[in-house]
Amino acid sequence: MNNDMKSRGFTLVEMIVAVALFAIVMLVCVGALLALVGANRKVHALQSVMNNLNVTLDGMVRDIRMGSLYDGSGACTGNSGGTKDCTGGGTQFSYEPYGNGPTGIPTVYRLNTTTNRIERSKNNGAFVPITSPEIVINSMQFFVIGSSRGCSVTPCDLVQPKVVIVIKGTAPVLNSQAKTTFHIQVTAVQRLLDL
Numbered sequence: 001m002n003n004d005m006k007s008r009g010f011t012l013v014e015m016i017v018a019v020a021l022f023a024i025v026m027l028v029c030v031g032a033l034l035a036l037v038g039a040n041r042k043v044h045a046l047q048s049v050m051n052n053l054n055v056t057l058d059g060m061v062r063d064i065r066m067g068s069l070y071d072g073s074g075a076c077t078g079n080s081g082g083t084k085d086c087t088g089g090g091t092q093f094s095y096e097p098y099g100n101g102p103t104g105i106p107t108v109y110r111l112n113t114t115t116n117r118i119e120r121s122k123n124n125g126a127f128v129p130i131t132s133p134e135i136v137i138n139s140m141q142f143f144v145i146g147s148s149r150g151c152s153v154t155p156c157d158l159v160q161p162k163v164v165i166v167i168k169g170t171a172p173v174l175n176s177q178a179k180t181t182f183h184i185q186v187t188a189v190q191r192l193l194d195l
Helices: 012-066
Strands: 068-071 086-090 092-096 107-112 117-121 136-145 162-172 179-189
Touching: 012 107, 012 117, 012 162, 012 179, 086 092, 092 136, 092 162, 107 136, 117 136
Parallel strands: none
Antiparallel strands: 068 092, 086 136, 092 107, 107 117, 136 162, 162 179
16 A cells, blocks of 8 residues: 555544544533523513513603602601602602592502512502512612792792602522612602692
8 A cells, every 4th residue: 555545534543533622612612602591591581670670660750740749758867848858868758649639649659678669559548569579679768859839838949849769679680699789760850830
């Protein structure tokens, strides 16, 4: 046999080395792909939980914006404004919802510190949780200004009623011990002109 015939093929050792290198590269690539798929699932689960919170807050702010007779004096920690203002932040807020009629029964929002969920009471009914049980609300404060109407108080209140809601909490990451913390602030200004 001449030398040309011997150099045409692969030896068994070369084949084993090539297959081993290919297997190692594929193992690393599949591992990375599976990690990316897992991370994508976790992100989508967290996004779903946060979307739930955003929908809850959007509905809450819309109702407050359309309402009137803001009252932040319930569970208020400090006040330098009108009698129903709460400039130091409180854990409960009530208002007269739009179209409620002459009944004067307010809607109340509060943080339940036992369940760590935001609750709402309508028409003096029981408090009902409005946030998902997966979301843990650690703190929630309502800052209310301009709740007194016009010049019915001294000095005159010429500030449009406004409530700022500050929420801090955590949301779980699916199939993991990790949690994502969030800090959200939303503002609702009364639509009805109140100067």
